[in-house]
Amino acid sequence: MNTKAYAAYSTDKPLAPFTFNRREVGPLDVKIDITYCGVCHSDIHMAHNDWGMSVYPVVPGHEIIGRVTEVGKKVTAFKKGDLVGVGCMVDSCRECSACKDDLEQFCEKGMTMTYGSPDPIMGGMTHGGYSDKIVVDEKFVLRVSEKLDEKAVAPLLCAGITTYSPLRHWEVKKGDKVGVIGLGGLGHMGVKFAAAMGAHVVMITTSPNKAADAKRLGAHEVLISKDADAMAAHAGTFDFLLNTVPVGHDINPYMPLLKRDATMAIVGATPLENTHSFGLIMGRKSIAGSLIGGIKETQEMLDFCAEHNIVSDVEVIDMQDINTAYDRIMKSDVKYRFVIDMQSLKNA
């Protein structure tokens, strides 16, 4: 079926209108009219081919919210009119140990990403949410509560689950002292989740001017990482650190903050500059990675958000503003996530 979208055509050109064919609705498929799509930093990496894996044209977008307009004849979980979401994945092998453990993001045969993966049905590459509609297997569609502001739900599908999953996996609980490093699209969700889980949340940032906003989001304290005295005063006191910094940085100064046997989880795909094992050895500490979350956990996160009334802080833009939005993201000029109002594409 004919689909309107915006695509990147090369490493250096702005995104521009693109039309392509979506697959027809199969027996297990859900067709979604996209209402909003969040703008993730990785959309920019893929548009610019920063990871060397982009096949043009690239239609980004994996923070998708919309309404079901049609379901396949074997679909049981959804019906026309449902408010739903689609995140970073649209398929996986469903048979490997990772898939069986509800960790499709680690599928041993490779998950099918929402955009930029080889498309097993249509050929070519999958195309994402910068478009008016999408067709997805019901297994990879999430239920969204009508209680929440749907445009502000969109970023939960990536920024939300990426921060929720490590907080759950490393069992953050009431009373724990949790540091969230970096206040951006991911960090602001990390603060909200950790606070809702009952933790004592410390925003750790290089920027003193982010302090007030961090507290508004739920942080109990703000620690300026360039302040050596303040860092020393917090040494050995953190149960968990969630590192959301999206660019290369030196992690050594953060390690002394952790208690013995504690972990810093990293969710950004970045160089860890000048890492020295000394900070790990002293106190038997760990650095770990975490990648989005499985479908089951993503649903759990959305349900947690409905229960705790958690959404992302967003700035809504038209599809036509996407290139300006990319420029502003590169300058960290967004609080905290751009979301595209897809009506602007439909009206164009």
Place this chain on the structure above:
Amino acid sequence: MNTKAYAAYSTDKPLAPFTFNRREVGPLDVKIDITYCGVCHSDIHMAHNDWGMSVYPVVPGHEIIGRVTEVGKKVTAFKKGDLVGVGCMVDSCRECSACKDDLEQFCEKGMTMTYGSPDPIMGGMTHGGYSDKIVVDEKFVLRVSEKLDEKAVAPLLCAGITTYSPLRHWEVKKGDKVGVIGLGGLGHMGVKFAAAMGAHVVMITTSPNKAADAKRLGAHEVLISKDADAMAAHAGTFDFLLNTVPVGHDINPYMPLLKRDATMAIVGATPLENTHSFGLIMGRKSIAGSLIGGIKETQEMLDFCAEHNIVSDVEVIDMQDINTAYDRIMKSDVKYRFVIDMQSLKNA
């Protein structure tokens, strides 16, 4: 009491004879006639002030074996004639949470190292095992089985516990596939322990010429880390990696070897060059540090060695040969640990 020893006097001079006063035997002290002392790579770092913390003269040595010659009147655990060992620590605060958890190496007030720590009793700095005798609080003295070759037991006090502790902490068990990275003083003990714990042990080394010896020590397979095809063939199969490399190196190539959620434990205090979070994020993997082990676990390790007849592979030298031994260690020319026969010092 008057004590003969060898000491480093500055960063660039060879070690030379030194005489100093040991403390007298207090009520809880054990006096030990040192028979053998292992030579650890960190002895060289301290002799050369590589870590910027050396106060000269430095009497190295924290792999100490000897016979009890005298005990304080309140000592209950040891008697004259016992075969005993002393490792990297001779005291700690005994009151902090780490000490209470039998992890004195992480004492929150700082353990007293066997050499090179401020000496709370004699003033100045503590002096180690390159000497004819030592006086140590019974809490930091280990029992050694008469079944084992005492000269080959000496390196267990540091190289042994440093590799045993992470294998236990990360719960290596029968049937696990364990990789030991680096075949030196630590690595050769890691292979012996992991094999004795029932693991399928793979020696991971840059040097094909170490393969035969690795198998003699107990490795079931040898993986040459420079062989990209071989590394790829082992991808995603390891339950645990024990990284014993003592110098700065790139850890990224090892991360794909681990299974999902698995850990690489690092025991060397070294730069981890060019670390990238990608290898952690893909599969939710961890890099952790480990530092020697507590006194309780060190005793457990020595008992495990007696039960499984495990000792270090050693080359015995005279005290007077120490500077040549240091040069050979720097060239990795030792299989796998030098041990000083302290009779040579007593006869001098």
